[in-house]
Amino acid sequence: MWKKILCLLLALLMLLSCAACGSKTPDPPQNENNENSENQEVTPEPLPPENTEPDDNTENAENTENTEPDPEPVVVNYMTGEPLEDPALVTRRPVAVMLNDIHVAMPQHGQSDADMIFEYNVEGGITRMVAFYLDPSKVGTIGSVRSARACFVETVYGMDAIYVHAGGSPEAVQMISSYGITDLNEGCSIFWRDSERRKTMAYEHTLMTSGENIANYLEKTGKRTELRDGFSYPITFVEDATPVNGETAARVEAVFSNYKSTTFTYDEASGLYRIGQFNKAYVDGNTGEQVTTTNVLVLRTSVVNSGDDKGRMNIDLRGSGQGVFFCGGKAEPITWAKEGPKSPFTYYHADGTPLSLQVGHTYVCVIAKSATLSYGS
Numbered sequence: 001m002w003k004k005i006l007c008l009l010l011a012l013l014m015l016l017s018c019a020a021c022g023s024k025t026p027d028p029p030q031n032e033n034n035e036n037s038e039n040q041e042v043t044p045e046p047l048p049p050e051n052t053e054p055d056d057n058t059e060n061a062e063n064t065e066n067t068e069p070d071p072e073p074v075v076v077n078y079m080t081g082e083p084l085e086d087p088a089l090v091t092r093r094p095v096a097v098m099l100n101d102i103h104v105a106m107p108q109h110g111q112s113d114a115d116m117i118f119e120y121n122v123e124g125g126i127t128r129m130v131a132f133y134l135d136p137s138k139v140g141t142i143g144s145v146r147s148a149r150a151c152f153v154e155t156v157y158g159m160d161a162i163y164v165h166a167g168g169s170p171e172a173v174q175m176i177s178s179y180g181i182t183d184l185n186e187g188c189s190i191f192w193r194d195s196e197r198r199k200t201m202a203y204e205h206t207l208m209t210s211g212e213n214i215a216n217y218l219e220k221t222g223k224r225t226e227l228r229d230g231f232s233y234p235i236t237f238v239e240d241a242t243p244v245n246g247e248t249a250a251r252v253e254a255v256f257s258n259y260k261s262t263t264f265t266y267d268e269a270s271g272l273y274r275i276g277q278f279n280k281a282y283v284d285g286n287t288g289e290q291v292t293t294t295n296v297l298v299l300r301t302s303v304v305n306s307g308d309d310k311g312r313m314n315i316d317l318r319g320s321g322q323g324v325f326f327c328g329g330k331a332e333p334i335t336w337a338k339e340g341p342k343s344p345f346t347y348y349h350a351d352g353t354p355l356s357l358q359v360g361h362t363y364v365c366v367i368a369k370s371a372t373l374s375y376g377s
Contacts, residue, residue, distance in 0.1 A: 077134050079115040081237025081359035086135070086240075091227050093215055095136045096161040100146040101260075103278050105205035107285035110142035111291070113211075118364045120151045121303055123312045125257035130155060139211030140286045145191065146204070148172040151315040151366070153299040157181055158344040160231050162223070164190070164214065166207050169312055179341065182223055190217045232344050234354075241295070241358035242328030248377050249331035254298045254365040255372040262365055264296050266329040273326065275363065294360025296326035297347065299336045303368035315366065323347070324373065327358050331375055 006377035075087040084090060094115070099108055102120070111117065120356070122128050130152045135137055148168030153175045156163045163176065166186035176183050184190055190213040195207040218225055252264040263283075264273035272292040275282040280341055281290040300323055302316040320337040325347065335348045345364070347355040367373065 020188060033296075076237070078233040078235075079132060079134055080361060081357070089135055090119045092134060093225055093227055094132045094134050094159055094161045095210065095211075095218075096130050096132050096156045096159065096163050097142050097151075097214075098141075098146050098148055098152060098163070098165040098343065099131055100144040100205055101127045101129055101132075102205070105144055105201060106278070107283050108143070109140050109285040110211065111209065111282075112284040112287060112289065113139045114361065116362045116364070118152070118155050118366065119256070119262060120149070120315055120366050121256045121260070121313050121368075122149050122151075123310050125259035127256050127262075129261050132159065132161060133211065135215075136211035136213035141208055141210050142214075143194075144197070144205050144273070145186075145209055147205045149312065150175055150315060151313075153179070153181065154317050154338075154341045155345075157341050158338065159226050159233070162218070162225075164209060169310075175341075178340065184214065184217065188217065190214050233344060235344075236354070236356045237359045238356045239359060240328065241356055243332035246328075246330030246332045247375070248329065249326045249375040250329050250377050252296060252298070252326055252331075252375040253373070254367055256365070256367055264293070264326065264363070267292070268329065271328065273363075274359070292361075293363040294327065295357045295362040297323060297334075297336075297362065297364045298326070298368045298373055299323040299345075299364065299366045300371070300373075301366060303366075303371075303377075317341075317366075321369075324375075325355060326375065343347035 075084050075090050076082060077084055078090065079094065084303050097110075099111060101108070108129075111129070111131050113133065113237055115134055116132040117129050119127050119129045121281075128146055128149070131142070136142075142164075144229065145164060145166050147307065148163070148165040150171045152165075153163070153168075153172050157175075157179050157299065163181050163183040165183060167173070175181075186207065190209045191207055193203075193206045194208045197208075250266045253261055254263075255261040263276040265276065266273055270292065271293055275291045277291060283289065284291055300319060301321045302314075306314045307313045317338050318340065320335055323334045323336050325332045325334045333350055335350070335352075337346050337348070339343070347357075349355055
Protein backbone atom coordinates (compact mmCIF):
# COMPACT_ATOMS: atom_id res chain seq x y z
CA MET A 1 0.00 0.00 0.00
CA TRP A 2 2.76 2.42 0.89
CA LYS A 3 4.65 1.38 -2.24
CA LYS A 4 1.65 2.39 -4.45
CA ILE A 5 1.36 5.77 -2.74
CA LEU A 6 5.08 6.46 -3.17
CA CYS A 7 4.95 5.63 -6.89
CA LEU A 8 2.03 8.03 -7.43
CA LEU A 9 3.93 10.87 -5.71
CA LEU A 10 7.05 10.32 -7.85
CA ALA A 11 4.92 10.36 -11.01
CA LEU A 12 3.28 13.63 -9.95
CA LEU A 13 6.67 15.30 -9.24
CA MET A 14 7.94 14.34 -12.71
CA LEU A 15 4.90 15.91 -14.40
CA LEU A 16 5.36 19.18 -12.49
CA SER A 17 9.09 19.33 -13.41
CA CYS A 18 8.32 18.95 -17.15
CA ALA A 19 5.73 21.74 -17.01
CA ALA A 20 8.29 24.04 -15.40
CA CYS A 21 10.90 23.34 -18.10
CA GLY A 22 8.43 24.21 -20.95
CA SER A 23 7.48 27.68 -19.60
CA LYS A 24 9.41 30.95 -20.27
CA THR A 25 9.56 33.99 -18.12
CA PRO A 26 8.25 36.99 -20.24
CA ASP A 27 10.62 39.98 -21.07
CA PRO A 28 9.92 43.08 -19.14
CA PRO A 29 7.94 45.69 -21.19
CA GLN A 30 9.97 48.22 -23.24
CA ASN A 31 9.52 51.41 -21.30
CA GLU A 32 11.43 54.72 -21.98
CA ASN A 33 11.84 54.98 -18.27
CA ASN A 34 12.99 51.42 -17.78
CA GLU A 35 16.35 51.42 -16.07
CA ASN A 36 17.34 48.29 -18.06
CA SER A 37 16.97 50.05 -21.45
CA GLU A 38 20.44 50.43 -22.93
CA ASN A 39 21.81 53.07 -25.37
CA GLN A 40 18.57 55.07 -25.37
CA GLU A 41 18.49 58.84 -24.78
CA VAL A 42 15.53 60.17 -22.95
CA THR A 43 14.12 63.42 -24.46
CA PRO A 44 11.39 64.95 -22.36
CA GLU A 45 8.40 66.40 -24.19
CA PRO A 46 8.41 70.26 -24.10
CA LEU A 47 5.81 71.86 -21.93
CA PRO A 48 3.25 73.95 -23.79
CA PRO A 49 3.77 77.75 -23.40
CA GLU A 50 1.51 79.44 -20.95
CA ASN A 51 0.93 82.37 -23.41
CA THR A 52 0.84 81.60 -27.15
CA GLU A 53 0.51 85.23 -28.26
CA PRO A 54 3.66 86.88 -29.81
CA ASP A 55 5.88 88.92 -27.52
CA ASP A 56 6.26 92.51 -28.83
CA ASN A 57 9.62 92.86 -27.14
CA THR A 58 10.89 89.69 -28.78
CA GLU A 59 9.78 90.84 -32.22
CA ASN A 60 11.38 94.24 -31.73
CA ALA A 61 14.60 92.61 -30.62
CA GLU A 62 14.64 90.44 -33.76
CA ASN A 63 13.89 93.42 -36.01
CA THR A 64 16.65 95.42 -34.34
CA GLU A 65 19.13 92.67 -34.99
CA ASN A 66 18.16 92.38 -38.67
CA THR A 67 17.95 96.12 -39.42
CA GLU A 68 21.09 97.97 -40.55
CA PRO A 69 21.77 101.31 -38.82
CA ASP A 70 20.74 104.42 -40.71
CA PRO A 71 23.62 106.01 -42.63
CA GLU A 72 25.09 109.22 -41.29
CA PRO A 73 23.50 112.28 -42.98
CA VAL A 74 25.71 113.93 -45.59
CA VAL A 75 26.44 117.59 -44.87
CA VAL A 76 26.76 119.61 -48.07
CA ASN A 77 28.02 123.01 -49.19
CA TYR A 78 24.89 125.16 -49.40
CA MET A 79 26.26 126.99 -52.49
CA THR A 80 27.12 123.86 -54.51
CA GLY A 81 25.35 120.86 -53.01
CA GLU A 82 28.70 119.07 -52.77
CA PRO A 83 29.65 117.07 -49.63
CA LEU A 84 31.69 118.95 -47.04
CA GLU A 85 34.77 117.42 -45.43
CA ASP A 86 34.22 119.68 -42.43
CA PRO A 87 30.53 119.67 -41.34
CA ALA A 88 31.12 122.87 -39.33
CA LEU A 89 31.29 124.79 -42.62
CA VAL A 90 27.56 124.37 -43.12
CA THR A 91 26.97 127.44 -40.92
CA ARG A 92 30.03 129.38 -42.10
CA ARG A 93 29.76 132.74 -43.85
CA PRO A 94 31.17 132.73 -47.37
CA VAL A 95 33.99 135.04 -48.39
CA ALA A 96 33.32 137.15 -51.49
CA VAL A 97 36.31 138.55 -53.40
CA MET A 98 36.03 141.37 -55.94
CA LEU A 99 37.83 140.33 -59.16
CA ASN A 100 39.31 142.56 -61.85
CA ASP A 101 38.15 141.59 -65.36
CA ILE A 102 39.81 144.00 -67.73
CA HIS A 103 41.62 142.37 -70.64
CA VAL A 104 45.06 143.75 -69.83
CA ALA A 105 44.87 142.36 -66.27
CA MET A 106 44.46 138.73 -67.29
CA PRO A 107 44.85 136.11 -66.06
CA GLN A 108 42.73 136.11 -62.94
CA HIS A 109 43.82 133.80 -60.13
CA GLY A 110 41.77 131.48 -57.92
CA GLN A 111 38.45 131.87 -59.74
CA SER A 112 38.19 128.16 -60.65
CA ASP A 113 37.91 127.36 -56.92
CA ALA A 114 34.95 129.69 -56.42
CA ASP A 115 31.68 128.00 -55.48
CA MET A 116 29.74 130.73 -57.25
CA ILE A 117 30.59 133.73 -59.46
CA PHE A 118 28.47 136.78 -60.38
CA GLU A 119 29.48 139.02 -63.31
CA TYR A 120 28.18 142.56 -63.82
CA ASN A 121 28.81 145.46 -66.19
CA VAL A 122 30.41 148.16 -64.03
CA GLU A 123 31.48 151.06 -66.25
CA GLY A 124 32.75 151.91 -69.71
CA GLY A 125 31.62 148.51 -71.00
CA ILE A 126 33.97 146.57 -68.69
CA THR A 127 32.79 143.90 -66.27
CA ARG A 128 33.92 142.66 -62.89
CA MET A 129 33.15 139.53 -60.94
CA VAL A 130 32.57 138.64 -57.33
CA ALA A 131 33.72 135.12 -56.44
CA PHE A 132 32.23 133.34 -53.41
CA TYR A 133 34.24 130.82 -51.38
CA LEU A 134 32.78 128.86 -48.47
CA ASP A 135 36.23 127.64 -47.45
CA PRO A 136 38.91 130.01 -48.75
CA SER A 137 41.65 128.34 -46.69
CA LYS A 138 42.38 125.83 -49.45
CA VAL A 139 42.54 128.40 -52.26
CA GLY A 140 45.90 129.77 -53.37
CA THR A 141 46.41 133.25 -54.84
CA ILE A 142 43.23 135.22 -55.58
CA GLY A 143 43.08 138.37 -57.69
CA SER A 144 43.69 140.83 -58.94
CA VAL A 145 41.35 142.55 -56.49
CA ARG A 146 39.45 145.70 -57.51
CA SER A 147 36.98 148.19 -56.09
CA ALA A 148 33.37 147.62 -55.04
CA ARG A 149 30.20 148.68 -56.83
CA ALA A 150 26.62 148.91 -55.53
CA CYS A 151 25.38 145.81 -57.41
CA PHE A 152 28.12 143.69 -55.86
CA VAL A 153 27.46 145.07 -52.38
CA GLU A 154 23.80 144.01 -52.63
CA THR A 155 24.80 140.58 -53.92
CA VAL A 156 27.29 140.09 -51.08
CA TYR A 157 24.89 141.38 -48.43
CA GLY A 158 22.17 138.99 -49.67
CA MET A 159 24.54 136.07 -49.01
CA ASP A 160 25.69 137.36 -45.58
CA ALA A 161 29.22 137.17 -46.95
CA ILE A 162 32.49 138.76 -45.85
CA TYR A 163 33.51 141.19 -48.62
CA VAL A 164 37.11 141.47 -49.84
CA HIS A 165 37.68 144.54 -52.04
CA ALA A 166 39.96 147.51 -52.74
CA GLY A 167 37.97 150.67 -52.12
CA GLY A 168 34.78 151.35 -54.06
CA SER A 169 32.48 153.87 -55.64
CA PRO A 170 31.02 156.47 -53.26
CA GLU A 171 27.65 154.69 -53.38
CA ALA A 172 29.20 151.28 -52.66
CA VAL A 173 31.29 152.57 -49.75
CA GLN A 174 28.22 154.20 -48.21
CA MET A 175 26.20 150.99 -48.60
CA ILE A 176 28.91 148.86 -46.98
CA SER A 177 28.84 151.16 -43.98
CA SER A 178 25.05 151.47 -43.67
CA TYR A 179 24.46 147.72 -44.09
CA GLY A 180 27.17 146.89 -41.57
CA ILE A 181 28.89 144.50 -43.97
CA THR A 182 32.04 142.82 -42.71
CA ASP A 183 34.65 143.86 -45.26
CA LEU A 184 38.39 143.49 -45.71
CA ASN A 185 39.50 146.59 -47.60
CA GLU A 186 42.79 147.59 -49.21
CA GLY A 187 45.38 148.30 -46.56
CA CYS A 188 44.46 145.15 -44.67
CA SER A 189 47.36 142.77 -44.10
CA ILE A 190 45.83 140.08 -46.34
CA PHE A 191 46.95 141.96 -49.50
CA TRP A 192 50.21 142.40 -51.41
CA ARG A 193 51.29 143.95 -54.69
CA ASP A 194 52.52 141.35 -57.15
CA SER A 195 56.04 142.23 -58.31
CA GLU A 196 55.77 140.32 -61.59
CA ARG A 197 52.54 142.06 -62.55
CA ARG A 198 54.08 145.44 -61.82
CA LYS A 199 56.56 144.82 -64.63
CA THR A 200 53.85 144.72 -67.31
CA MET A 201 50.64 146.10 -65.78
CA ALA A 202 49.33 149.31 -64.31
CA TYR A 203 49.52 149.59 -60.53
CA GLU A 204 45.75 149.10 -60.03
CA HIS A 205 45.94 145.61 -61.61
CA THR A 206 48.53 144.24 -59.17
CA LEU A 207 46.71 143.88 -55.84
CA MET A 208 46.51 140.22 -54.79
CA THR A 209 45.38 138.17 -51.79
CA SER A 210 45.18 134.48 -50.93
CA GLY A 211 42.70 132.13 -49.35
CA GLU A 212 45.18 131.29 -46.62
CA ASN A 213 45.77 134.95 -45.78
CA ILE A 214 42.04 135.58 -45.57
CA ALA A 215 41.34 132.55 -43.36
CA ASN A 216 44.23 133.36 -41.01
CA TYR A 217 43.22 137.01 -40.71
CA LEU A 218 39.60 136.14 -39.88
CA GLU A 219 40.71 133.70 -37.20
CA LYS A 220 43.19 136.18 -35.72
CA THR A 221 40.82 139.16 -35.64
CA GLY A 222 37.79 137.24 -34.37
CA LYS A 223 35.37 138.70 -36.92
CA ARG A 224 31.99 137.02 -37.19
CA THR A 225 32.38 133.93 -39.35
CA GLU A 226 29.04 132.23 -38.57
CA LEU A 227 25.93 132.97 -40.64
CA ARG A 228 23.50 135.40 -39.04
CA ASP A 229 20.55 133.93 -37.16
CA GLY A 230 17.73 132.96 -39.48
CA PHE A 231 19.80 132.99 -42.68
CA SER A 232 19.26 130.03 -44.97
CA TYR A 233 20.32 129.86 -48.60
CA PRO A 234 17.09 128.94 -50.41
CA ILE A 235 18.53 127.06 -53.40
CA THR A 236 18.30 123.25 -53.55
CA PHE A 237 20.54 120.94 -55.57
CA VAL A 238 19.91 117.72 -57.50
CA GLU A 239 22.17 115.24 -59.26
CA ASP A 240 20.81 116.08 -62.71
CA ALA A 241 19.16 119.45 -63.35
CA THR A 242 19.25 119.28 -67.16
CA PRO A 243 16.04 121.03 -68.30
CA VAL A 244 13.44 118.51 -69.44
CA ASN A 245 12.54 119.21 -73.08
CA GLY A 246 14.98 122.14 -72.95
CA GLU A 247 16.32 123.84 -76.03
CA THR A 248 19.76 122.91 -77.30
CA ALA A 249 22.42 125.06 -75.66
CA ALA A 250 25.79 123.57 -76.54
CA ARG A 251 27.19 127.08 -76.89
CA VAL A 252 26.00 130.16 -75.01
CA GLU A 253 27.06 133.80 -75.40
CA ALA A 254 25.99 136.55 -73.01
CA VAL A 255 26.84 140.04 -74.29
CA PHE A 256 27.49 142.71 -71.66
CA SER A 257 28.72 145.45 -74.01
CA ASN A 258 30.65 146.04 -77.21
CA TYR A 259 33.78 145.45 -75.16
CA LYS A 260 32.84 142.28 -73.26
CA SER A 261 30.90 139.05 -73.74
CA THR A 262 31.20 135.75 -71.90
CA THR A 263 30.84 132.38 -73.62
CA PHE A 264 30.02 128.90 -72.32
CA THR A 265 30.72 125.81 -74.41
CA TYR A 266 29.27 122.51 -73.24
CA ASP A 267 31.64 119.56 -72.91
CA GLU A 268 29.69 116.29 -73.01
CA ALA A 269 32.58 114.24 -71.63
CA SER A 270 32.71 116.19 -68.35
CA GLY A 271 29.14 117.48 -68.28
CA LEU A 272 30.50 120.99 -67.68
CA TYR A 273 30.49 124.31 -69.51
CA ARG A 274 33.93 125.63 -70.48
CA ILE A 275 34.09 129.40 -70.03
CA GLY A 276 35.61 131.83 -72.50
CA GLN A 277 36.10 135.60 -72.77
CA PHE A 278 38.02 138.01 -74.99
CA ASN A 279 37.89 135.37 -77.75
CA LYS A 280 39.96 132.89 -75.77
CA ALA A 281 39.71 130.43 -72.90
CA TYR A 282 39.03 131.90 -69.47
CA VAL A 283 42.08 130.59 -67.60
CA ASP A 284 42.95 130.37 -63.91
CA GLY A 285 46.46 131.75 -63.44
CA ASN A 286 47.06 129.35 -60.53
CA THR A 287 46.59 126.22 -62.65
CA GLY A 288 46.85 127.39 -66.26
CA GLU A 289 43.59 125.51 -66.95
CA GLN A 290 40.31 126.73 -68.42
CA VAL A 291 37.61 127.54 -65.86
CA THR A 292 34.47 125.40 -65.99
CA THR A 293 31.04 125.49 -64.37
CA THR A 294 28.05 123.18 -63.98
CA ASN A 295 25.24 125.74 -63.90
CA VAL A 296 24.89 128.94 -65.92
CA LEU A 297 22.25 131.56 -65.12
CA VAL A 298 21.75 134.61 -67.32
CA LEU A 299 19.51 137.17 -65.61
CA ARG A 300 18.00 140.24 -67.29
CA THR A 301 17.34 143.52 -65.53
CA SER A 302 17.60 147.28 -65.96
CA VAL A 303 21.22 148.30 -66.62
CA VAL A 304 21.65 152.01 -67.36
CA ASN A 305 24.44 154.56 -67.24
CA SER A 306 24.32 156.57 -64.03
CA GLY A 307 25.59 159.69 -65.79
CA ASP A 308 28.42 160.27 -63.32
CA ASP A 309 31.89 161.30 -64.43
CA LYS A 310 33.09 157.66 -64.47
CA GLY A 311 30.22 156.27 -66.51
CA ARG A 312 29.27 153.83 -63.76
CA MET A 313 26.19 151.66 -64.32
CA ASN A 314 23.04 151.54 -62.23
CA ILE A 315 21.83 147.94 -62.03
CA ASP A 316 18.40 147.18 -60.55
CA LEU A 317 18.48 144.06 -58.36
CA ARG A 318 15.19 144.61 -56.55
CA GLY A 319 12.00 142.71 -57.36
CA SER A 320 12.05 140.12 -60.15
CA GLY A 321 12.84 139.60 -63.80
CA GLN A 322 13.35 137.14 -66.64
CA GLY A 323 16.30 134.87 -67.31
CA VAL A 324 17.53 131.62 -68.80
CA PHE A 325 19.00 128.59 -67.03
CA PHE A 326 21.62 126.44 -68.78
CA CYS A 327 22.68 122.97 -67.63
CA GLY A 328 23.64 119.74 -69.35
CA GLY A 329 23.72 121.41 -72.76
CA LYS A 330 20.07 122.49 -72.52
CA ALA A 331 18.29 125.79 -71.88
CA GLU A 332 15.15 126.72 -69.97
CA PRO A 333 13.46 130.12 -69.49
CA ILE A 334 13.18 131.11 -65.82
CA THR A 335 12.35 134.02 -63.57
CA TRP A 336 14.53 135.43 -60.79
CA ALA A 337 13.61 137.32 -57.64
CA LYS A 338 15.41 139.29 -54.92
CA GLU A 339 13.13 140.66 -52.24
CA GLY A 340 15.58 143.26 -50.93
CA PRO A 341 19.26 144.01 -50.28
CA LYS A 342 19.39 141.49 -47.43
CA SER A 343 17.90 138.67 -49.51
CA PRO A 344 19.72 136.26 -51.84
CA PHE A 345 18.65 135.61 -55.42
CA THR A 346 16.02 132.92 -55.94
CA TYR A 347 15.10 131.23 -59.22
CA TYR A 348 11.87 129.72 -60.58
CA HIS A 349 10.61 127.62 -63.46
CA ALA A 350 8.16 129.25 -65.88
CA ASP A 351 5.27 127.72 -63.90
CA GLY A 352 6.44 129.46 -60.71
CA THR A 353 7.88 126.40 -58.92
CA PRO A 354 11.38 126.74 -57.42
CA LEU A 355 14.30 125.88 -59.69
CA SER A 356 16.86 123.37 -58.41
CA LEU A 357 20.44 123.63 -59.60
CA GLN A 358 22.71 120.69 -60.36
CA VAL A 359 25.35 119.76 -57.81
CA GLY A 360 28.44 121.78 -58.72
CA HIS A 361 29.61 125.35 -59.31
CA THR A 362 27.41 128.15 -60.65
CA TYR A 363 28.17 131.15 -62.86
CA VAL A 364 25.67 134.04 -63.01
CA CYS A 365 25.68 136.73 -65.73
CA VAL A 366 23.49 139.79 -65.09
CA ILE A 367 22.80 141.62 -68.36
CA ALA A 368 20.52 144.38 -69.62
CA LYS A 369 17.01 143.57 -70.78
CA SER A 370 17.98 144.58 -74.31
CA ALA A 371 21.36 142.80 -74.32
CA THR A 372 22.05 139.97 -76.74
CA LEU A 373 21.87 136.41 -75.43
CA SER A 374 22.41 133.66 -77.98
CA TYR A 375 22.58 129.90 -77.64
CA GLY A 376 22.26 126.78 -79.77
CA SER A 377 24.26 123.91 -81.19
